[in-house]
Amino acid sequence: MKRSSHYLRMVWTLFALIFFTLTTTADNLSELKFRRIDTRNGLSNSQANCVLKDSRGYVWIGTQYGLNRFDGFRVRSFYSKTSANKSLRYDFYDDLYEAADGMIWIRQGVNYCIFNPDTEIFDYDIAAWMQQHNIPGNPEYIHIDSRKNIWIKPYDNAFYCYNPKTEKVRKYVMDYAKLGVRQGALVSSMADLGKSAVVIFNSGDIICMNSETGKIDWGTHYVRNQVSTIKENYKIWLSPKGDYWVVSPDGQWIYRQDRKKWYNSLDAMLKDDGFKEFPENIVLWDVHFVGNRELWLATDHNGLVIFDYTNHKVNRFLNERDDRTTVPNNTLIRLNGTNDGSVWICGLQGGVSQCTRTPSIFDNYPFGVVNCITQDTKGNYWIGTNDKGVFCFNPKTGERTDFTTKNSDLQSDIMVCLLGASDGSVWAGTYNGGLSHIVDGAVNTYMPKEGGLANKNIWGLAEDSDGKLWIGTLGSGVQSLTPKTGHFTTYNSQSKNVSSDYVSSMQMADNGWIVVGTSDFYSVIDPKINKVVNMTIPSDSLRGFIPANSSTQVIMDSRGLLWYASPSGLSIVDTETGNVSQLDERNGLESSSICGVIEDKRRNMWVATEFGLAHVIVKNKDGAWTFEVVNYSQQDGLLPGPHNKRSMCQMRDGTILLGGVSGVDVISPQKLRSNVKRGRPVFAGLMLFDKEIGIGTEYEGRVVLRESLDKSRRLVLNSNESQFTIQMGIDQGLADNNVQFTYRLEGLSNNWITTEPNNPNISFTGLPSGTYTLVVKISGDDAERAAESRLEIVVRPPFYATWWAYVFYILIAVLLLRMWMRHEKKKLNFERMKMQKETERQQSNIKYEVYSGVNEELRQPFEKTFVLLEEMMKNENDEQRYQQMHDLRETLDGVFLKMTEYVEDKEKKELIVPKITETEIASVDQQLVDNATAYVEKNISNGDITVETMSEALNMSRVHLYKRLTAITGQTPSEFIRDIRLRHAERLIRLGQLTVSEVSYKVGFNNPRYFSKYFKDKYGMLPSQYKTQDSDEK
DSSP states (O other): OOOHHHHHHHHHHHHHHHEEEEEETTTHHHTEEEEEOOGGGTTTTTTTTEEEEEESSEEEESSOOEEEEEESEEEEEOOOSSSTTTSOOSOOEEEEETTSSSEEEEETTTTTEEEETTTTTTEHHHHHHHTTOOOOOOEEEEEOTTOOOEEEEEEESEEEEEEETTEEEEEEEEEEEHTOOOOOOOOEEEEEEEEEEEEEEEESSSSETTTTOOOOEEOOOOOHHSSOOOSSSOOEEEETTTEEEEEETTEEEETTTTTEESSSHHHHHHTTTOOSSSSSSEEEEEEEEETTEEEEEESSSSSSEEEETTTEEEEEEETTTOTTTTTEEEEEEEEETTTTTTTTESSSOOOOOEEOOOOOOOOEEEOOSEEEEOOOOOOOSEEEESSHHHHHHHHETTEEEETTTSSSSOOOOEEEEEOOOSOOEEEEHHHHHHHHEEEEEEEEOOOOOSSSSOOOOEEEEEETTOOOEEEEEESSSSEEEEETTTTEEEEEEETTOOOSSSEEEEETTTTTEEEEESSSSSEEETTTTTEEEEEEGGGGGGGTOOOOSSSSSEEEESSSSEEEEEETEEEEEETOOEEEEETTTTTTTOSSSSSEEEEEETTTTEESSOOOEEEEEEEEEEEEEEEEEEEGGGGOOOOOOEEEEEEEEOOOOOEEEETTTTEEEEHHHHHHHHOOOOOEEEEEEEEETTTEEEEOOOOTEEEOOOOOHHHEEEEEEEEGOOOOOEEEEEEEEEEEOOOEEEEEEETOOOEEEEOOTOOOEEEEOOOEEEEEEEEEEEEESTTTGGGGGEEEEEEEOOGGHHHHHHHHHHHHHHHHHHHHHHHHHHHHHHHHHHHHHHHHHHHHHHEHHHHHHHHHHHHHHHHHHHHHHHHHTTTTTOOOHHHHHHHHHHHHHHHHHHHHOOOOOOOOOOOOOOOOOOOOHHHHHHHHHHHHHHHHHTTTTOOOOHHHHHHHHHOOOOOOOOOOHHHHSSSHHHHHHHHHHHHHHHHHHHOOOSHHHHHHHTTTTOOHHHHHHHHHHHSOOOOOHHHHHHHHOO
């Protein structure tokens, strides 16, 4: 048996080595990624004829109907118009070139135009440009080479080459007879390599011109001699080795420099190159060379064919219906390589596909369906499968040892959870097969029995610092097992008040607690004292988010944040403050269905969803947690999925393994960081009130953009245009990218905001008038070092708040001020006169008061007259009439004074103010306070005592207790109870024997969040800070 097992192990090792050798050999081509852009993305037509990636990072796609610009997220199309100087003559495109000044030259049949991407103006008057550069006539053919030299062949016997660096033009005189070129032949195609520009005419004649010497170096008539008629559609390419490739619908001619030999067919050359099996009689549309290593061919009905000269293999890529990761069509028209290593592939139908040559940032093991993973002390990976048991895999040698129900004591081949123990052994939890222990290749299985294992369905495993095994079951709660004695202890909903007997996950947290996810939120177990605390998600912090009661997985990270994964998203609980944050497809994740979560060695989190993976960067700013999310998918190298629940495991070297139905994805956080391709955010467009604003076009009577935002870096808006959107792009030219942006608007706020997934737009509403700076960078792990793009935004004030309006307001104010001053001066003089008369009247009143004791019958008529006069004088604003009434009053005063001659003295009486004495507090009040204090202390850990229970205990009515206790202590009964709890809590914290949460529950607070809040209100700091301060003082 041992010899047979050893033999099988040797066979598997040999197979693994062969398998990894094969996958390594084919690695380059297996990592090719095809990303599709077609009419579903907004492409104007499904037939793409040409592609150009410009220096700004935009990808331009010329189709059979319309020109398209791709900014990394969206497609914008341009069509022919009727307005002069801005129109396209036609809507089909044959070629696109970028000149040194950033202008794009377009070939449409025999017509050409120049497009300015910054102003979006098309200029089809090429003759005017030629005239400015001393080139006569109209263009027959134009080609821009790799050095940005512009080659122009007018309808005469000469070529012209414009060098943008020297701004000089070289002329190449064509002596057809001397060169042996058929008279009247037209240029069919051009290609360049270094300083050489090669031309093939429709006669089949080929010449080579030197861009540095201005001379025609050589010519050949080989192709012309092979055909009998003039053809108009020859194409020519030059390989990096200087080989000439000439193709027409009727033939292929290749000149090999290394052999100094012409080939009249591709098949003949490939056979001489040693290729034996390949599609024969290929009809070529385009050729692309990747150095001297690879030959890419765009074919008619044969898809993309790549000849690998390094490994001498032929690779063929065909279109697969409904699979957007394949080539767009089996008939491919163009291959366009860009400086980032990508190749854009144009299809006769299906749009374009981008093939990236960037190595995959994820490694994979195609192990089949993987449910769970762990690692032993020797570094071996243990892989739990869904139907083939568990196997031990050595990642260095590829050696594999399988354990199944057929060759071991396993009772089930369906693995649910695995744990690599500290003693080097491995524990396996199964579905319907109990708990298995694998030691040195031997398997021992525990099945349910009285006093032993409680359930045969094991859903979670954890090991504490004492080596005790903790087991989560599906229906029987939690058990602990001491491996040396075999003793089981059960914690279920009946015996230890675990929240539910149905366990979904288990984790040994850094603080020594065991976090148990259940079907009713989660529980926390302290293995030292065997204490169980059941927890929920605080409902007052959910902000409308409703997590599922049944968790997928629950873990606590090194910061003390609890991550609660469920089918409805992630709830992240700050156990110190009780605050809850949410992550789901609405604010960062590509899916809300969470399969697993794990923390890496850099304290960042990894969240597995059904078909994706999210890298979550956790930061704390001013006491608030923020979460930056970077999503990855199959396009980035992940296996197709879906992923399985709780199938993530971190290896000792920091590598993370993720299991799914297709095998295992290998995630290296450090490798991932080094593979991040940095780019620059591009301001790709503007929308006002959800309407796209074109460059040079009017919006409500004015031109908002005269050149592109990314060029001008300045946007000026009227006050009624404050609802706008900046469309962001990226200069990497990647299709199907998952980039998000982080931005802030300086002048309004310094807080960074992250755009939503799959929505790279930045929108503002109701922005006040002023000058702002929009700062944008690419979100993610390297966001702090990423390049920033800045856009100045000016919102003009409304007309009533402009400078000229303020000048007008000042002039009006000065005029009104002068009028007011004149009025006030007149009014002041009148008031002075009234004051003077009033003084005189008051003096008269004094005399009148002196004689107030005169006979009542004599005094009353005068008194009524005086009152009437005073009222009339108060309401009189006419100076002359006021003077007349004043004179009348003085006359009456004189008459009255002469008639009175006595004064009656008034007796003054003192008021007597009663005096009161203060009453000291009665001893009965002290007794009430003592009794209330004793009641609270007796029930200090009972969180349910209230004013009602206290009043009942003290034999008082609730109202009477409230009034007396408030009058005696200055505290309401509720405040009185809380104050005694907090004073006891402060003493327990100073003793330092309990955690903050334990103190909270000890003094009767059911919610640590509220305990922390009230403690801070009383002592000026959080309990944890108070505890730290007290420790420092000691």
